[in-house]
Amino acid sequence: MTDVSNLIIRPLDREHDRPGFHCGVVSLDDYIRKQASQDVKRRVSRVFVATAVAHPNVIVGYYTLSSLSIELCQLPKTLARKLPRHPVPAALIGRLAVNQSVQGHGIGRMLLVDAIKRTLAVSDDIAIYAMVVDAIDEGAQRFYEQFGFSLLSSESRRLFLPLKPI
Numbered sequence: 190m191t192d193v194s195n196l197i198i199r200p201l202d203r204e205h206d207r208p209g210f211h212c213g214v215v216s217l218d219d220y221i222r223k224q225a226s227q228d229v230k231r232r233v234s235r236v237f238v239a240t241a242v243a244h245p246n247v248i249v250g251y252y253t254l255s256s257l258s259i260e261l262c263q264l265p266k267t268l269a270r271k272l273p274r275h276p277v278p279a280a281l282i283g284r285l286a287v288n289q290s291v292q293g294h295g296i297g298r299m300l301l302v303d304a305i306k307r308t309l310a311v312s313d314d315i316a317i318y319a320m321v322v323d324a325i326d327e328g329a330q331r332f333y334e335q336f337g338f339s340l341l342s343s344e345s346r347r348l349f350l351p352l353k354p355i
């Protein structure tokens with residue numbers, strides 16, 4: 190069940206066992222249980238879940254994707270001076286979480302790579318300059334930093350990564 194090669198990632202649907210998901214962070218558990226389906230229905234967020242092929246309803250991890258724009262003043266000067274003087278489009282991974290029982294087996298990495306690949310796939314048709322993530326705490330920030338994300342500002346835990354093929 191923890192072997193990433195046996196996992197598939199697909200959009201959240203009503204068959205998924207949302208109450209059974211526990212990642213250890215109450216707000217992220219509550220989100221998938223109570224809010225995720227509403228957000229999908231209202232088209233304000235897309236939610237993708239990882240499940241094992243053998244247990245297609247058990248959510249082992251999830252992430253959310255939506256769009257946003259980044260103000261130029263939030264970007265490092267070295268990047269901002271190469272860009273036009275208006276906000277740049279980005280894709281936001283608002284939440285990303287892995288079931289507590291299977292953390293540390295590469296599933297978080299797999300979800301992050303999937304989110305980036307999915308974004309790259311649409312970025313030929315809709316321009317997207319960067320991936321942005323909201324880290325929930327210092328541990329999550331370190332998780333993203335090791336994949337090359339850097340803080341957008343010292344006042345929040347929002348990080349970004351200019352998009353390029355991986």
Ligand SMILES: CC(C)(COP(=O)(O)OP(=O)(O)OC[C@H]1O[C@@H](n2cnc3c(N)ncnc32)[C@H](O)[C@@H]1OP(=O)(O)O)[C@@H](O)C(=O)NCCC(=O)NCCS
Nearest residue numbers: 212285286287292293294295296297298325328329331332
């Ligand atoms: C953070 C989280 C998503 C990581 O998922 P995971 O499946 O446990 O992580 P992986 O096994 O894919 O780890 C990939 C790499 O990240 C590192 N890593 C994982 N969690 C980390 C943390 N909290 N701090 C620093 N590094 C971390 C791993 O050591 C691994 O590095 P390695 O390849 O050099 O060994 C998961 O622990 C989780 O859901 N935590 C609770 C919710 C949360 O914090 N979400 C974060 C986004 S808001």
